[in-house]
Amino acid sequence: xxxxxxxxxxxxxxxxxxxxxxxxxxxxxxxxxxxxxxxxxxxxxxxxxxxxxxxxxxxxxxxxxxxxxxxxxxxxxxxxxxxxxxxxxxxxxxxxxxxxxxxxxxxxxxxxxxxxxxxxxxxxxxxxxxxxxxxxxxxxxxxxxxxxxxxxxxxxxxxxxxxxxxxxxxxxxxxxxxxxxxxxxxxxxxxxxxxxxxxxxxxxxxxxxxxxxxxxxxxxxxxxxxxxxxxxxxxxxxxxxxxxxxxxxxxxxxxxxxxxxxxxxxxxxxxxxxxxxxxxxxxxxxxxxxxxxxxxxxxxxxxxxxxxxxxxxxxxxxxxxxxxxxx
Numbered sequence: 646x647x648x649x650x651x652x653x654x655x656x657x658x659x660x661x662x663x664x665x666x667x668x669x670x671x672x673x674x675x676x677x678x679x680x681x682x683x684x685x686x687x688x689x690x691x692x693x694x695x696x697x698x699x700x701x702x703x704x705x706x707x708x709x710x711x712x713x714x715x716x717x718x719x720x721x722x723x724x725x726x727x728x729x730x731x732x733x734x735x736x737x738x739x740x741x742x743x744x745x746x747x748x749x750x751x752x753x754x755x756x757x758x759x760x761x762x763x764x765x766x767x768x769x770x771x772x773x774x775x776x777x778x779x780x781x782x783x784x785x786x787x788x789x790x791x792x793x794x795x796x797x798x799x800x801x802x803x804x805x806x807x808x809x810x811x812x813x814x815x816x817x818x819x820x821x822x823x824x825x826x827x828x829x830x831x832x833x834x835x836x837x838x839x840x841x842x843x844x845x846x847x848x849x850x851x852x853x854x855x856x857x858x859x860x861x862x863x864x865x866x867x868x869x870x871x872x873x874x875x876x877x878x879x880x881x882x883x884x885x886x887x888x889x890x891x892x893x894x895x896x897x898x899x900x901x902x903x904x905x906x907x908x909x910x911x912x913x914x915x916x917x918x919x920x921x922x923x924x925x926x927x928x929x930x931x932x933x934x935x936x937x938x939x940x941x942x943x944x945x946x947x948x949x950x951x952x953x954x955x956x957x958x959x960x961x962x963x964x965x966x967x968x969x970x971x972x
Contacts, residue, residue, distance in 0.1 A: 646659045646660060646661060646687055646688030646689055646690075646939075646942055647659070647660045647942070648660070648690070649847075649923050649924065650847070650923070651761070651791065651820050651821050651847040651923050651924075652818075652819075652820045652821055652841075652845050652846040652847035652923065653818065653845030653846075654791060654818065654820045654847075656721070656760065656761070656790070656791050656820060657690075658690055658691040658721045658923065658924055659688060659689040659690040659691050659721075659924060660917060660923070660924050661689060661691075661913075661917065661924055661925060661927060661938070661939065661941070661942070662689070662691035662692065662693050662723075662849060662924045662925065662926040662927065663680065663681070663684045663689055663691065663692045663693065663926070663927055663929075663935070664693050664694075664851065664926040664927055664928040664929075665677070665692065665693065665694040665698060665703040665704075665706075665707060666695075666698055666703070666928050667928065667930055668694075668698065668699060668702070668703040668706050668707065669698070669699035669702030669703050669705065669706045670698075670699045670702065670703075671875070671930060672930060672931075674706060674709070674710075676931060676932060677706055677707075677710060678710055678714055679931075679932035680929060680931075680932045680935050681707075681710050681714060681715055682714060682715065683932050683935055683936055683939070684935060684939070685715045685719060685720070687939045687942070689939070690719065690720055690721045691720075691721045691723065691849075691924050691926075692707065692720050692721070692722055692723065693723045693724075693823070693849070693926045694707055694722075694723070694724045694725075695724055695725035695726075695728070695765060696724060696725065696726050696728075696746050696749065696750050696753075697725075697728040697729075697730065697765070700730070701749070701750075701753050704724060704750055704753040704754050705753040705754075707722070707754060708753055708754040708755035708756070709755075711754070711755065711756070712755065717756060720760075721760040721761065722754065722756065722759050722760050722761070723759065723760060723761035723762075723763060723793075723849075724750050724754070724759050724761075724762060724763070725762075725763040725764070725765040725795055725823075726742075726743050726746035726747055726750065726762070726763075726764070726765060727742075727743065727746070727764045727765040727766055727768065728765040728766060729742070735766070736765070736766045736767070736768045736769075736770075737768065737771070738764055738766075738767075738768035738771045738776040738779075739768075739771050739775065739776070739779075740775050740776070740778060740779040740782075743764075743776065743779040743780075743783075744779055744782065744783070747759075747762060747783055747788055747789070748788075751788060757787070757788075758787055758788055758789060758790060759788070759789050759790070760789075760790045760791060761789070761790070761791045761792070761793055761820065761821065762780065762783055762788075762789035762791075762792050762793075763792070763793040763794060763795045763821070763823060764776065764780070764793075764794050764795060764797075765795050765796065766795065766796045766797075767796070767797050767798070767801045773804065773805060773808065774808065777805060777808055777809060777816070780792040780817060780819075781815075781816055781817050784817045791817075791820040791821075792817055792819060792820060793819055793820045793821035793822060793823065793846070793849075794819060794821070794822050794823070794846075795822070795823040795824070795851075796823070796824065797822065797824075797837070798836070798837065799835065799836025799837045799839075799840050800836070802822055802837055802840050802841065802844075802846070803836075803840045803844065805819060806818075806819045806840070806844040806846060807844070810844070818845070819844070819846055820846065820847060821846055821847045821848070821849055821923065822837065822841050822846050822847075822848055822849070823848075823849040823850075823851055823926065824837055824848060824849075824850065824851065825850065825851050825852045826838075826848065826850035826851070826852075826853065826916055826919075826922070826925075827850065827852060827853050827854060827855040827859060827912065827916055828855060828859060828893050828897065828912055828915055828916070828954060828958040829855035829856075829858060829859060829885050829890050829893055829958070830852070830855065830885075831958060831959070831960045832960065833848070834960070834962075835960075835962060835966050836966075838920075838921050841921055842920065842921045847921070847922075847923030847924075848921045848922045848923060849922075849923060849924055849925070849926055850916050850922060850925040850926065851925075851926050851928070852928065853912070853913055853916045853917070853925035853926070853927070854909060854912055854913060854938075855885050855890070855893075855912065856881055856882045856885055857871065857882060858882065858885040858886065858890060858894060859893075859894060859897055859908060859909070859912035860907075860908055860909045860912070861894055861897070861898050861901075861907075861908040861909075863882075863886060863894075864891075864894060864895075864898070892957060893954075893957055893958045894908070896953065896954060896957040896958075897911050897912050897954065900946075900950050900953070900954065903950070904944075904946075904947075904950070906944060907937065909937055909938060909941070910937075910940060910941045910944050911944075911946065911950075911954075913925060913927075913938060913941045914941050914944045914945065914946050915946060915951060915954055917941065918945065918946070918951075
């Protein structure tokens with residue numbers, strides 16, 4: 646699999662990443678092992694997890710699999726911290742919580758360091774400089790090699806990245822931004838993606854298949870074994886089952902038919918090769934689904950098809966996203 650630099654850093658990662666959101670919940674140990682081995686054998690290196698996935702279970706499972714299945718040095722392990730499951734609080738990016746969470750993640754993963762440590766979300770109740778200092782401490786202590794963000798808005802990302810760049814050699818450059826991005830969710834193109842490009846941050850799209858909808862599996866009905874039929878994930882899929890999304894899915898299906906490939910391959914190839922994108926993170930439920938996604942390595946969309954998909958999925962952006970003189 647082709648390798649790409651993560652933003653303006655020396656870290657190289659596979660141009661597709663493996664996500665573990667469902668591990669230790671919907672995906673058991675044997676299926677997770679099959680996914681990890683399949684991914685590694687295909688040349689994949691970037692494996693993304695978070696301390697909150699299955700309440701730490703995903704990290705623990707990944708750590709167990711690294712003990713004998715795949716060499717630790719062959720993987721780029723990324724995890725996240727900052728999300729909390731408290732009744733009155735969803736995010737805690739205080740220095741106290743973040744550093745304790747990192748130590749706990751390392752224990753579950755069974756490793757002395759993570760390659761990429763990411764803030765899971767912006768914390769409006771903690772001074773940003775305190776939060777970013779925790780990232781710097783993680784790097785200087787050797788517990789994290791690189792640091793990044795997830796789910797930050799444009800101004801939040803720009804503020805954080807600029808703060809880090811203001812003291813080179815003292816503060817650590819933010820390497821990446823993990824954000825939802827697909828043909829059904831192009832919101833980051835308003836401000837987040839331009840900011841990331843300008844500031845040298847690689848973008849790691851999550852849900853690159855529109856929460857599974859872009860595979861075309863929901864065109865006529867909701868499969869019984871799909872996320873859309875799952876008690877705890879149906880609400881996650883529902884926003885992308887409307888008429889607008891349906892038009893995009895039909896366009897993807899038409900393109901796939903014309904290229905003699907699958908809708909999955911078309912949708913994934915589109916987002917993988919967008920400007921600023923380093924590696925979409927795949928959240929497969931089974932190794933079979935993962936193999937289907939990994940087959941996209943050989944596909945590059947023709948320019949005319951890419952432009953047609955751009956047009957049919959284009960979000961409505963007006964002032965101030967476009968040059969005011971053109972409005």
